[in-house]
Amino acid sequence: MIKVAVLGYGTVGSGVVEVIEKNKELINKRSAAELEVKYILDLRDFPGDPYESKLVHDVNIIMEDEEISIVCETMGGVGAAYKFTKMALESGKSVCTSNKELVAKYGPELLQIAKAHSCNYLFEASVGGGIPIIRPINTALTAEKIEAITGILNGTTNYILSKMEKEGADFEDVLKEAQEKGYAERNPEADVEGHDACRKIAILSSLMLGKTVDSEKIYTEGITKITAADFVYAKAMGRSIKLFGMSRNTENETWAMVSPFMISNENPLYMVSGVFNAICVRGNMLGDSMYYGRGAGKLPTASAVVGDVVDCARNQGKTLPCLWDAEEAVLSDIGEVERSFFIRVKADALDDVKAAFPGGEVIAVDGRAEDKGYVTVALKEKEFAAKCEALGDAVLNRIRMGE
Amino acid sequence: MIKVAVLGYGTVGSGVVEVIEKNKELINKRSAAELEVKYILDLRDFPGDPYESKLVHDVNIIMEDEEISIVCETMGGVGAAYKFTKMALESGKSVCTSNKELVAKYGPELLQIAKAHSCNYLFEASVGGGIPIIRPINTALTAEKIEAITGILNGTTNYILSKMEKEGADFEDVLKEAQEKGYAERNPEADVEGHDACRKIAILSSLMLGKTVDSEKIYTEGITKITAADFVYAKAMGRSIKLFGMSRNTENETWAMVSPFMISNENPLYMVSGVFNAICVRGNMLGDSMYYGRGAGKLPTASAVVGDVVDCARNQGKTLPCLWDAEEAVLSDIGEVERSFFIRVKADALDDVKAAFPGGEVIAVDGRAEDKGYVTVALKEKEFAAKCEALGDAVLNRIRMGE
Numbered sequence: 001m002i003k004v005a006v007l008g009y010g011t012v013g014s015g016v017v018e019v020i021e022k023n024k025e026l027i028n029k030r031s032a033a034e035l036e037v038k039y040i041l042d043l044r045d046f047p048g049d050p051y052e053s054k055l056v057h058d059v060n061i062i063m064e065d066e067e068i069s070i071v072c073e074t075m076g077g078v079g080a081a082y083k084f085t086k087m088a089l090e091s092g093k094s095v096c097t098s099n100k101e102l103v104a105k106y107g108p109e110l111l112q113i114a115k116a117h118s119c120n121y122l123f124e125a126s127v128g129g130g131i132p133i134i135r136p137i138n139t140a141l142t143a144e145k146i147e148a149i150t151g152i153l154n155g156t157t158n159y160i161l162s163k164m165e166k167e168g169a170d171f172e173d174v175l176k177e178a179q180e181k182g183y184a185e186r187n188p189e190a191d192v193e194g195h196d197a198c199r200k201i202a203i204l205s206s207l208m209l210g211k212t213v214d215s216e217k218i219y220t221e222g223i224t225k226i227t228a229a230d231f232v233y234a235k236a237m238g239r240s241i242k243l244f245g246m247s248r249n250t251e252n253e254t255w256a257m258v259s260p261f262m263i264s265n266e267n268p269l270y271m272v273s274g275v276f277n278a279i280c281v282r283g284n285m286l287g288d289s290m291y292y293g294r295g296a297g298k299l300p301t302a303s304a305v306v307g308d309v310v311d312c313a314r315n316q317g318k319t320l321p322c323l324w325d326a327e328e329a330v331l332s333d334i335g336e337v338e339r340s341f342f343i344r345v346k347a348d349a350l351d352d353v354k355a356a357f358p359g360g361e362v363i364a365v366d367g368r369a370e371d372k373g374y375v376t377v378a379l380k381e382k383e384f385a386a387k388c389e390a391l392g393d394a395v396l397n398r399i400r401m402g403e
Numbered sequence: 404m405i406k407v408a409v410l411g412y413g414t415v416g417s418g419v420v421e422v423i424e425k426n427k428e429l430i431n432k433r434s435a436a437e438l439e440v441k442y443i444l445d446l447r448d449f450p451g452d453p454y455e456s457k458l459v460h461d462v463n464i465i466m467e468d469e470e471i472s473i474v475c476e477t478m479g480g481v482g483a484a485y486k487f488t489k490m491a492l493e494s495g496k497s498v499c500t501s502n503k504e505l506v507a508k509y510g511p512e513l514l515q516i517a518k519a520h521s522c523n524y525l526f527e528a529s530v531g532g533g534i535p536i537i538r539p540i541n542t543a544l545t546a547e548k549i550e551a552i553t554g555i556l557n558g559t560t561n562y563i564l565s566k567m568e569k570e571g572a573d574f575e576d577v578l579k580e581a582q583e584k585g586y587a588e589r590n591p592e593a594d595v596e597g598h599d600a601c602r603k604i605a606i607l608s609s610l611m612l613g614k615t616v617d618s619e620k621i622y623t624e625g626i627t628k629i630t631a632a633d634f635v636y637a638k639a640m641g642r643s644i645k646l647f648g649m650s651r652n653t654e655n656e657t658w659a660m661v662s663p664f665m666i667s668n669e670n671p672l673y674m675v676s677g678v679f680n681a682i683c684v685r686g687n688m689l690g691d692s693m694y695y696g697r698g699a700g701k702l703p704t705a706s707a708v709v710g711d712v713v714d715c716a717r718n719q720g721k722t723l724p725c726l727w728d729a730e731e732a733v734l735s736d737i738g739e740v741e742r743s744f745f746i747r748v749k750a751d752a753l754d755d756v757k758a759a760f761p762g763g764e765v766i767a768v769d770g771r772a773e774d775k776g777y778v779t780v781a782l783k784e785k786e787f788a789a790k791c792e793a794l795g796d797a798v799l800n801r802i803r804m805g806e
Contacts, residue, residue, distance in 0.1 A: 019546050019688050029613075030545045030726065124543065130689035132535075132543035139542065140527065140535035142433045143422050143709035210432075268695060271674045278693075285422050285706040286533035286697060290681075292671060293692030303688040306546035314724060321717060323433065 002033045002313050005062040005093075007084055008075030009042040009055070012098045012125070015302025016072050017051055020309075027306065031313035038068060041084075063087050069119075070312045072305050073097040078105050089113040089121060096308035098125035098301050104199040104215045107206065108326040115319045122308035122320070127153065127200045128277050130300030131293040132307075137207050137281065138322055144283030146208045146249065150402075151279035152272050153200040153245040155296040156184045156191040157223050161241055161260075162273040170228045183275065193222035194243065194258040201245030204279070205256045207322075208249055211329035213256055219334045220258040230262075230344060230397055233373035236365045238265050241399060242272070253332045261402030262342050335382030340401045343374045349394030350374065356387045371396055405436045405716050408465040410487055411478030412445040412458070415501045415528070418705025419475050420454055423712075430709065434716035441471060444487075466490050472522075473715045475708050476500040481508050492516040492524060499711035501528035501704050507602040507618045510609065511729040518722045525711035525723070530556065530603045531680050533703030534696040535710075540610050540684065541725055547686030549611045549652065553805075554682035555675050556603040556648040558699040559587045559594040560626050564644055564663075565676040573631045586678065596625035597646065597661040604648030607682070608659045610725075611652055614732035616659055622737045623661040633665075633747060633800055636776035639768045641668050644802060645675070656735045664805030665745050738785030743804045746777045752797030753777065759790045774799055 004020070006013045017037050020027060028034050039062050040054045049055075062068055063084075071088040073095050075081045081102050085095050090113060097103065102110075103126045114121040124134045128151070137146070152158050156178065163174045175192065178184035190196045202215035223243050234241050239262045247256035263270055268290045272278040277295025282288050294300035311320065340360075345353050350362065350372045363373030376384065388395050407423070409416045420440050423430060431437050442465050443457045452458075465471055466487075474491040476498050478484045484505050488498050493516060500506065505513075506526045517524040527537045531554070540549070555561050559581065566577045578595065581587035593599045605618035626646050637644050642665045650659035666673055671693045675681040680698025685691050697703035714723065743763075748756050753765065753775045766776030779787065791798050 023546060023548055023688065026548055027546055030724065032724070130686075131692055132539045135543045136535045136539065139714065140538045140710050141706075142713040143426060143430055143706045145426050145429055268674065271671065283533075283706065285426065285702040287703065289534055289694070289696030291692070291694060294690050299688040300690065303544075303546045303686065307543050310545040311542065321433065321435070 002031065002035050002069055003038040003067045004035055004070045004072065004309060005039040005041065005068045006037060006072045006074060007041045007059070008073070009040050009044070009046065010074065011298045012301045012305065013040065013072065013074035015298035016074060016305050019299060019302045019306045027310060031310045033313050035309065035313060038065070059084055059087070063091055068093055069316065070094045070096065070309050072309065073099055074305065075099065076101065078102050082106055085110055085121070086113060089117055089119060092117045092119050094120040094122070094312040096122045096305050096312060098305055100126040100199045100203060104202045107203065108212050108324050111322055111324055112326070118317050118319055120312050120315065120320055122311060124308050125301045125304035127203050128279055128291065128293070129295040129297060130303045131277060131279065131291050131295060133204070133279050133291050134207065136291060137204070141281065141283055141286070144285055146281055146283050148248050148282035149201070149204050149208055149279065150244055150246045150269065151201065151204065152242055152269055152277050153197040153279070153295065154191055154243060155275035155277055156188070157197070157243045158272065158277070159183050159275045160192070161223060161226065161243065164226065164228060165231050165240060168228050168231065171224060171226055192224055194220040197243060197245040197258045201247055201256050201258060204245070205247040206324050206329070208247060209254070209329045210323045211325050211327045213329050213331065217331065218256045218258060221260065223260055225397060226260055227397065229371060230399060232365055232368070233342065233344060233363050234262050236363055236373070239263060240265070240270055242269060244402065253337065254329065255331050255334055255337060257334055260399055262399045263402040267403050335380065337381050338378045339381070340378045341376045341384050342399045342401055343376065344371050344396045345374065346394050346396060347372050349391065352391060352394060356391060375401060405434065405438050405472055406441040406470045407438055407473045407475065407712060408442040408444065408471045409440060409475045409477060410444045410462070411476070412443050412447070412449065413477065414701045415704045415708065416443065416475070416477035418701035419477060419708050422702060422705045422709045430713060434713045436716050438712065438716060441468070462487055462490070466494055471496055472719065473497045473499065473712050475712065476502055477708065478502065479504065481505050485509055488513055488524070489516060492520055492522060495520045495522050497523040497525070497715040499525045499708050499715060501708055503529040503602045503606060507605045510606065511615050511727050514725055514727055515729070521720050521722055523715050523718065523723055525714060527711050528704050528707035530606050531682055531694065531696070532698040532700060533706045534680060534682065534694050534698060536607070536682050536694050537610065539694060540607070544684065544686055544689070547688055549684055549686050551651050551685035552604070552607050552611055552682065553647055553649045553672065554604065554607065555645055555672055555680050556600040556682070556698065557594055557646060558678035558680055559591070560600070560646045561675065561680070562586050562678045563595070564626060564629065564646065567629065567631060568634050568643060571631050571634065574627060574629055595627055597623040600646060600648040600661045604650055604659050604661060607648070608650040609727050609732070611650060612657070612732045613726045614728050614730045616732050616734065620734065621659045621661060624663065626663055628800060629663055630800065632774060633802060635768055635771070636745065636747060636766050637665050639766055639776070642666060643668070643673055645672060647805065656740065657732065658734050658737055658740060660737055663802055665802045666805040670806050738783065740784050741781045742784070743781045744779045744787050745802045745804055746779065747774050747799045748777065749797050749799060750775050752794065755794060755797060759794060778804060
């Protein structure tokens, strides 16, 4: 019998209890042991809840109970969650989490503590919800030098962009509707400004490099400036606009960023719409592989946490390999990266834009008098930014071109 | 130092040696040990090959060498490969393979022998080439009841179908071209008749069920009857035609089959074109997740074999869990499965078809006088087959409709 504690009885935490209950027979078979949720920690009471008897308010009950060997941290945040995770690992209890903020900020330290106490800190659910992506990187693509990771890592923004594309609607209107439907938070900043995607690409980039990528040093641009007009031009080019978390590790450059990209319909990420997430990983032997599925939601995320619980149960007393050192990765300057850009400009400024970015292509859309589209040839990010600055408010929007 | 032997120095075997050599530093770090290819077994000589000194012709040299702890079986077939795999496992040497035929036929027996000798029989490369799919099923989706697997499992047929679709060409012409380019074998039967996909879906279905699905009992239909005309109708419906390996495990039915399906552009497998493979897995908590990448080729396949080698190196003396019993799975009768079908019929037989399959939909394509398209409502496979039989040679082709 393996006893489990769940910290935080919110959406994901209650999902964890539900998944363990619903698929009990299979999960026990795969764990080669009987799993039981013994405690649920929450500050709130849940009168009438079927698991009410398991609720505790004092974390010490869990930490001091030697029967508990696995803890699911589904609280979120980097305060109490950090403290409790450390306590658990230091007592030799494995921790499985969906808390990307905590993993991005303290991942290597917590992995180190787990190793020192022969237990595990697993975080499959922290990126891509239920999509297996941490495990493929750590245990399947081990013969590969991973050179690129590109992901649609946030379901809320992908839902908003898909809906803008489909309906020709503007950002604010779709955001409002998404909030009403519960697909976006009342305070949507973490999603729409790209911070959530930033934490996730920080985690993936750290695993790619084996060193720590500081999420606060990742260039991050959200989707708030994307307009219905941008989608008109994207469509004219057979393209779509997606918010990517992206990182590269080649001989010449090592960087990570979050930004909207205008991508071609040949890109496997093109078809990822609505709340779905997908991550494309490029290895030097395999080339591109892609992992697609539900990147959020109660049961998908809980399923990934419970998958980690099964791994902990199978590997009691053994720390699974995760090559992620505390040493900070040195990233190259984003300004030096070369790419082409889409610019939407006031119609009367088109000649100035052509002069500033020679050799590019005008994107014509019938019946649009108010603005013009233009795609530059590849140039350095910093050169592009400087030239845009010089063009002033003639530039209505600019979006990076992707593959 | 962990010493490795490679059995068979063909495409995949030489790829294994190349991957280990090229990514040596990373692979050693991830294995927490230095890996070295000590022997390469092949009947042929390879004068001038950089690894000529490692070549041996006698398998006993490998089997009797206690230094060898991991063997890569990249010979193919079920004769010598079976014998050598058994010998290795019985000596406590782990075996990593790309040999789907052997895995489909003797998987559970070989897993059992590996377990009895505290070593591993790993076969990530046997399905989907370099795409991680066996490992996600065995170690990531462990909290899921897997209810459906649907895959584009054969790159040759997907290449042919994609090309037929794009160019409006007929099967025979595209096959010939694919053979000239080396994308199809001179004897293409195993691919185009669906046998290769059948072995792969047998392996995946066995892992889904934890029991053995006999590949010879899987209904298998290839792509040889698909014509340019069928693609004309598919296009008119916004659909594509893909060869699927498919299995289901719900309360009411458990079955596996290989067949072309006419699928909608909402299906995530729709965009999988050319030599790419992808596998969609539906779990009862996560819903659909998809795994996409290069399903064949020297380096992608070798990368998966070497990923298995790293897992063996990390788990010396320990057998990794793989729930696949020798007990044969009981499959339900395909004839009882309900679905709708596309039928292409001689133009003058349309009224007979409408009468035979009431409630369906005529698919109109401008300017086609010779045939008509029709999509039936859902009915049992066996009823559909019987009615088609009765319609005789008025039916030019019929293709299952997919999601």
